[in-house]
Structure formats: C-alpha cells, structure tokens
Amino acid sequence: MSIGIYIHVPFCLQKCNYCDFISYPYDAGLAASYVYALEREMKLHAGKMPADQREVRTVFLGGGTPSLLSGQHLALILENCRRYFRIRDDAEITVECNPGTVTREKFALMRRAGVNRISIGVQAFQSRILSFLGRIHSFAQVTEAVKACRDEGIDNISCDLIYGIPGQTGQDWQETLDRVLNLSPAHISAYGLKVEPETPLYKAVASGSVVPCDEDAELEMYQYVISILAARGFKHYEISNFALPGMEARHNLIYWLNEEYLGLGPAAHSMLDRHRFSNVKCVASYIKKLEKNELAVQEIISLSLEDEISETVFLGLRLLGGLDTLAFARRFGCSAADIFGPQLKKLTDLGLIKINANSIRLTEKGLPLANEVFVEFI
Ligand code: SF4
Structure with missing residues (x-):
C-alpha cells in the first residue's frame, strides 16, 4: 500500500494575524540546516520501512511557507525524497505558495523537480482584508503568480480562501470568488476563519477591539460558495473543498480516507502502522536531533482498532460522497x-x-x- 509524504516547511516572512501554525522567521543558514536535517530524517525513516510502504503516491510541501525556500532547496528536497522513497511516476507533488514569495524562475525549478500542483494562499481580493489578516501580498501578486506558474507549465492550481472574516461583507466574498474564478483554478479550498488561541486576532477579539463575523453571515457565505462553485462546474467533494472533475486533492484524500502518511519536518504528524506520531515543534531542536542521527519524534500514540474505526468514520463523513x-x-x-x-x-x-x-x-x-x-x- 503506497503512502503520502507531508513535509512541513517552518518558515514565514511575517506571521499572519490569525495563524497558529508552527513557523519561524526565514533565515538562509537555518533553512540550509533544515534541508540537511530533512534528508537525514528521510534516510532514518526509509531505513525502517518495508519496501511497499516506501512507495509514495503524493508529496505535499506545506507550512509555513514552502515557497520561501530557494528553488534549489525545493528541488533538493524532492531529489532526496526520490533517493529514499519510490515516488510513483504519476505521483501528485504539491507545493504551497505564498504569492509574495514566488518568481518565474522558482516555478521553473519546481516544475523541473517534478512539482505538478501548486496551492496558492489567496485568502481574499480586497487589500483592506488582506492587510487585516496580516498577509504580505496583494491580489495583483496572486494574479501574477498564477500566470507565472502556468507559463512555466504547472496547470493544476488550487486557491485557498477564507470567509467569515471580521469586517468582510457578503459582497466582498462574492467579489473575491468572482476574481478567483477569473484565474481558472482547478481546485478551491474555502475555510471559515477560526479565531485560534494565542494569535493576535484572538487577543483583539478578547479585548473587544475586533468583532467576530456574525454566525448567520458566515453561514450565508458558506452557502454562497457552494452554490456559485456548483454553477461553475466544481464538485463540492469535502466540507471545505471544491474541484473541477478529476482534480480533487489526492494528498488530502489520504487524510480523509484515514490512510497512511509520513510527516517530515518540525511539528509534522504521521499515521503509519496504526500509530500517530508527531515531531518536536521547535526547528532548532528538530535540527539538533537529526544532527545526532536521531528521529525528532516527540509523541507517539498507538491506536486501538476502535480508535481507527472511529477516526475512519468521522474523517470519511467529511467527504460529500x-x-x-x-x-x-x-x-x-x-x-x-x-x-x-x-x-x-x-x-x-x-x-x-x-x-x-x-x-x-x-x-x-x-x-x-x-x-x-x-x-x-x-
Ligand atoms: S503565511 Fe501561512 S503559515 Fe505563514 S503565518 Fe501566514 S497563514 Fe500562517
């Protein structure tokens, strides 16, 4: 049975106000040590895995901001994946990109390294909303990134969007969807904004300086995205995900079908052999562990058959099918x-x-x- 590989890239240029993912300011030296540590981690895992488990049908570089890494580092990571695992010829290989961090050259290097799918963090059309969220890019940069990506031969493009943002109106949301549809993506993920503890947004809501979006308004936005994307030929295949026929995210389907995946990098989670395990969150501790040729696993949870059954049911119910x-x-x-x-x-x-x-x-x-x-x- 083949698996998916998730690689967590823990660097961002600037922290978004709503985000609680693990990421650190980008530093070229730290990034080089991280890429080296990743190779060691791949080697250590591959050495313990049976041949059939080393067959890989999807690779997903997420973050953080994977597109902050140089094109050479991204290519090296994928080259190392191929060295230690058998990446299928038809594998889906996705890189998450922030529009403020990509260039034509970087897309060209990614394409040559085998990347065949790009997931772009768009989030919204309006500058005031992007700035409220703490995003580092404009919508004009999204348009440029999509064009550059296509020009360099990567056609399978997914756009991430957020609705239910404080201050966002129904009209803003409709305009965002119109603009994004004009870019002709193959896939759209639309998430309701969650106010996560410890984030600047959480503190602003707690202090009363920001009023969260009204629940009914958020539900209307959700119903709108479902109807407009259906009218434009998208299949609503998961609670928050929509795809043109045949363009579902194969990597995420592994999660929803509760199948096996290996997570690499700081804070990455894995599910293998009825065990869920996660790596240390701190990038420096992660690198230090791997420098000693030790895995950076922090927590291992052994799943009972009942756990696996229960997870398979509620994850499977996320799929509209x-x-x-x-x-x-x-x-x-x-x-x-x-x-x-x-x-x-x-x-x-x-x-x-x-x-x-x-x-x-x-x-x-x-x-x-x-x-x-x-x-x-x-
Ligand atoms: S770019 Fe993505 S990972 Fe980085 S802070 Fe913003 S939302 Fe979080």
Missing part, C-alpha cells in the same frame, strides 16, 4: 452499523446524515453542523 460502507466492511470485517447503530439512527432521525446502499453521508442540513455529527463517533 460520504463514508464508503463497502470499503469500510472490507477494511474492518464489520459494518459501521454494527458498531455505531444507535448513533447512526439518532443522526438519521435528526436529518443530519443519510444512509444509502453503499455510503453514509452528511445531508444538506448536516453539512454546517458537521462537528456535532463527528462527536457522536468519538
């Missing part, structure tokens, strides 16, 4: 109804899920209440 009940029965030798009969009945009676011949899925009513559905299976 629902949990594939035949695949579930093949994987676990029992049906979801055998284990979660009362929960499934309750949620069906509430109209939040629908059970078909081969699937269990969220209904239109259940979609915005997904978290309430998921807790039933935990």
Whole structure:
C-alpha cells in the first residue's frame, strides 16, 4: 500500500494575524540546516520501512511557507525524497505558495523537480482584508503568480480562501470568488476563519477591539460558495473543498480516507502502522536531533482498532460522497452499523446524515453542523 509524504516547511516572512501554525522567521543558514536535517530524517525513516510502504503516491510541501525556500532547496528536497522513497511516476507533488514569495524562475525549478500542483494562499481580493489578516501580498501578486506558474507549465492550481472574516461583507466574498474564478483554478479550498488561541486576532477579539463575523453571515457565505462553485462546474467533494472533475486533492484524500502518511519536518504528524506520531515543534531542536542521527519524534500514540474505526468514520463523513460502507466492511470485517447503530439512527432521525446502499453521508442540513455529527463517533 503506497503512502503520502507531508513535509512541513517552518518558515514565514511575517506571521499572519490569525495563524497558529508552527513557523519561524526565514533565515538562509537555518533553512540550509533544515534541508540537511530533512534528508537525514528521510534516510532514518526509509531505513525502517518495508519496501511497499516506501512507495509514495503524493508529496505535499506545506507550512509555513514552502515557497520561501530557494528553488534549489525545493528541488533538493524532492531529489532526496526520490533517493529514499519510490515516488510513483504519476505521483501528485504539491507545493504551497505564498504569492509574495514566488518568481518565474522558482516555478521553473519546481516544475523541473517534478512539482505538478501548486496551492496558492489567496485568502481574499480586497487589500483592506488582506492587510487585516496580516498577509504580505496583494491580489495583483496572486494574479501574477498564477500566470507565472502556468507559463512555466504547472496547470493544476488550487486557491485557498477564507470567509467569515471580521469586517468582510457578503459582497466582498462574492467579489473575491468572482476574481478567483477569473484565474481558472482547478481546485478551491474555502475555510471559515477560526479565531485560534494565542494569535493576535484572538487577543483583539478578547479585548473587544475586533468583532467576530456574525454566525448567520458566515453561514450565508458558506452557502454562497457552494452554490456559485456548483454553477461553475466544481464538485463540492469535502466540507471545505471544491474541484473541477478529476482534480480533487489526492494528498488530502489520504487524510480523509484515514490512510497512511509520513510527516517530515518540525511539528509534522504521521499515521503509519496504526500509530500517530508527531515531531518536536521547535526547528532548532528538530535540527539538533537529526544532527545526532536521531528521529525528532516527540509523541507517539498507538491506536486501538476502535480508535481507527472511529477516526475512519468521522474523517470519511467529511467527504460529500460520504463514508464508503463497502470499503469500510472490507477494511474492518464489520459494518459501521454494527458498531455505531444507535448513533447512526439518532443522526438519521435528526436529518443530519443519510444512509444509502453503499455510503453514509452528511445531508444538506448536516453539512454546517458537521462537528456535532463527528462527536457522536468519538
Ligand atoms: S503565511 Fe501561512 S503559515 Fe505563514 S503565518 Fe501566514 S497563514 Fe500562517
């Protein structure tokens, strides 16, 4: 069974106001040590993994801001991946890019290194909203980045967007979607803004200087994105994700199908052999560990069969196609109804899920209440 590889690149030019991901200010020397540590980490993991697990069908460089790394470093990381793992010829290889950090040359180097998918952090069209979020780029830079990316031969482009931002109106959101659709992306991720603890946004909301978006307004924005993207030929295939036919994010599908992946880099998470494990968050500690030829794993959680079943159900329900009940029965030798009969009945009676011949899925009513559905299976 092939796996996915996630590589966490822990550098950003500037911290966005809403973000709680692990990232540090970019420093060329630190980046070089990080790339070297990554190679050691790949070698250590590959040395322990059986050949079939070393076969890779997706690679995702996320962050942080992977596009802050030089084109040479990005190419070296992928070259090292190929040295220690068998990256399939048809593998999906994605790099997350911040529009303020890319150049035509960098895209050309990525393309030559095998990158075939770019995920661009667009977030919004309006300058005042981008500046409120603490983004370092303008929408004009998004347009330039998309053009440069296409000119250099990478056509599979995904755009990340945020709605439910304080001060964002329904009209702002419609305008953002219009502008993004003009760029003809193959895939769009649209996330409701979460106010995460410890962020400047959280402090501003707590102090009362920023008023969060009204829940009804946020729900309207969610319903709008669903309807406009359906009208433009996008398939709504996961709660927050939309794709043109055949252009679903294959890497993220690994997460939603609760399949195996290896996470590399500081703070990266893995799921292998019924174990979830995560690396230390601090980039300096990560590098130090790898310099001693030791893995930088901080926490290992061994999953019971019950844990795996429960995770497979609620992750699968994120997909609009629902949990594939035949695949579930093949994987676990029992049906979801055998284990979660009362929960499934309750949620069906509430109209939040629908059970078909081969699937269990969220209904239109259940979609915005997904978290309430998921807790039933935990
Ligand atoms: S660029 Fe991305 S990872 Fe970096 S601070 Fe902003 S949202 Fe977070």
